[in-house]
Amino acid sequence: MASLKSLKMRIGSVKSTQKITKAMKMVAAAKLRRAQANAEAGRPYATRLAAVVASLASRVSVGPHSPKLIAGTGSDQTHLIVLATGDRGLAGAFNTNIVRAARRKAEQLEAAGKTVLFYIVGRKGRPVIQRFYPSAIIAQHDTSAMKAPGYTDAQAIAEDISQRYFAGQFDVAHLAYANFRSTLLQEPTVDQIIPVVPAVNPANDKNAAPAAATEYEPDEEAILAALLPRNVAIQVYRALLENQAGFYGSQMTAMDNATRNAGDMIKKLAIIYNRQRQAAITTELVEIISGAEAL
Known part of the structure; x- marks a missing residue:
């Protein structure tokens, strides 16, 4: 299981990638109009x-x-x-x-x-x-x-x-x-x-319209x-x-898909991060309560 610190670093890395792909999408869209x-x-x-x-x-x-x-x-x-x-x-x-x-x-x-x-x-x-x-x-x-x-x-x-x-x-x-x-x-x-x-040659094509005299x-x-x-x-x-x-x-299109995928990955990593953080807090509370009862 990844640690909270590594998860936080990975979320930051994906967010940076998302910013790059979003910027590339906007640049491509601007250049596409003229092209x-x-x-x-x-x-x-x-x-x-x-x-x-x-x-x-x-x-x-x-x-x-x-x-x-x-x-x-x-x-x-x-x-x-x-x-x-x-x-x-x-x-x-x-x-x-x-x-x-x-x-x-x-x-x-x-x-x-x-x-x-x-x-x-x-x-x-x-x-x-x-x-x-x-x-x-x-x-x-x-x-x-x-x-x-x-x-x-x-x-x-x-x-x-x-x-x-x-x-x-x-x-x-x-x-x-x-x-x-x-x-x-x-x-x-x-x-x-x-x-x-x-x-x-229109002369050889029965379905062709008559050619104009040129x-x-x-x-x-x-x-x-x-x-x-x-x-x-x-x-x-x-x-x-x-x-x-x-x-x-x-x-x-590719950068738009990459931006969406990065957003989905950020959401999944955020859920994992919050669950592990909550589990760590719960464990600390249990240890504190158990120590108080032992006293």
């Missing part, structure tokens, strides 16, 4: 750009002169998974869920006989991937000094990935990140970003050549924004 606004503001542009690029890709005939980001390498043997996670923990299962989704995708590709490589963005994904795929990590982009995701950071990541693609290091690239839905829900997502997946100036291939590199950067930028909002939402 959520940024993610929601960038989402329509990224979604629409991806749809436009996919629509254009379905209209062009792939040939020797087509952009490589749409034509591909002529093979799909080597797949690169760009794993975007956070740099810090104390956010529940946020990072774990993204890594789990990336590993699930890697297992599916390996089951199909494909070679899988990893490009790590953020620090929390590397330890797990290094344990299961020690020789598959080809690069890591450090984002620890990045206070808030910027387009220049996303552009640097996209350019590095594209250069590796043009150099023939891989054939297909997938982007793994967490789609922010709410403070309680961050949906791990794995999207193919290289080469672009063409949209379904003329492009200059032509589709010239527009695609300009849009494809930007699309890769925009999709990476969106992943960074979604991840930041998801991280703060998950951290706020």
Whole structure:
């Protein structure tokens, strides 16, 4: 049985922890507002750009002169998974869920006989991937000094990935990140970003609405050549924004749960402390009374 002094020290320690978790929850809640606004503001542009690029890709005939980001390498043997996670923990299962989704995708590709490589963005994904795929990590982009995701950071990541693609290091690239839905829900997502997946041709889809007559100036291939590199950067930028909002939402929830658990523990320890204190007082009274009667 723990002594009264040790119980009192433990209650004080839990109270200190509760103050820290409560403060972290308030900080995460304050940062979440801006991060959520940024993610929601960038989402329509990224979604629409991806749809436009996919629509254009379905209209062009792939040939020797087509952009490589749409034509591909002529093979799909080597797949690169760009794993975007956070740099810090104390956010529940946020990072774990993204890594789990990336590993699930890697297992599916390996089951199909494909070679899988990893490009790590953020620090929390590397330890797990290094344990299961020690020789598959080809690069890591450090984002620890990045206070808030910027387009220049996303552009640097996209350019590095594209250069590796043009150099023939891989054939297909997938982007793994967490789609922010709410403070309680961050949906791990794995999207193919290289080469672009063409949209379904309306002529081949009986349920599709008739396509509007559209003329492009200059032509589709010239527009695609300009849009494809930007699309890769925009999709990476969106992943960074979604991840930041998801991280703060998950951290706020985790710290709120930790604060509640600390409160419950304080109540239980206080009950034990009061019972032992009362038992000690009762024992002392009994000893005093017994001594008086003996006299």
